[in-house]
Amino acid sequence: MLVDAAIHVQDLRKTYKSTATAGESNRRGLGPRLAAVDGLDLTVLTGEIFALLGPNGAGKTTTVEILEGFRQRDAGQVSVLGVDPARPTAAWRARIGVVLQSTGEFEELTVEEVVRHFSGYYPNPDDPNKLIELVGLADKRRARARTLSGGQRRRLDVALGVIGRPELLFLDEPTTGFDPQARQEFWGLIRGLAETGTTIVLTTHYLEEAEALADRVGVISAGRLVAVDTPAALGDRANRPATVRWSTPDGPRSAETAEPTAFVTALAAELGGEIPRLTVTRPTLEDVYLEMIFERRLEAPFAERLSDQEGQA
């Protein structure tokens, strides 16, 4: 196992009872099963921010819940902070932070009361007052949880996820529903946590969030990790042809080129100076991600994930 790996996963597998067929044997837990995680390999290094991307139903939540010790796997090797999460101990749990979607359990308590309450669960908690300030809720300290806005609520969720000073933090779609400014602020908060040495695993559907935050991104498709790289290099993005666009009196023009500098220099010489409305772009993270997912869908249709084993859900 890698010494500096916070998470190491090999050939992880998890199936569920398939709802695609509704026969009697399936109602009894027999019959076809859906391979939600289908031979997944993953390494997350200590101290990095790792973003898991993938379409709906790809297996991200199942994987993350197995890593968190909330779900049992069928097969494969898993080590999280050196421990098998299938056999979690209280000491191990205290080293891990999970930012869950709000439970709505503490609606009548104030922000300060909720954070203090959660600090009691950990052997070496952070200072609640300091943390409330860090997540930007200082002026909401005495507000009841039910009165917080969606973004403020998410900040409280993060405070609860990190009050035990976790070495490893799991964030599930942390900024869903945020306005652009709140999202930027929240990213600052996450970067700040990473700077203190916390390893962070986040799942997100926002490609710009992965680009802004992640040291590396992993793409899950049909229960497997199909690509892992830095956001800048994913899908050989940095070496893809650039698209040059400009305007002419006859309308917009564009060209794809592997040598945009030479192309633009030649074009400027041809036009005798300034190139009207010039832009030069490379494929975005979203472009290469969508291409990757589309190709995978063609290669591995959904039906192939049904297996015929028997067993319980």
Ligand SMILES: Nc1ncnc2c1ncn2[C@@H]1O[C@H](COP(=O)(O)OP(=O)(O)OP(=O)(O)O)[C@@H](O)[C@H]1O
């Ligand atoms: N408890 C369950 N019982 C049966 N099937 C399940 C269960 N949980 C998940 N699945 C199925 O397993 C597959 C993977 O689901 P999972 O929630 O892991 O995907 P995901 O990548 O997190 O999706 P999303 O982006 O929509 O959250 C899906 O087809 C889902 O319907």
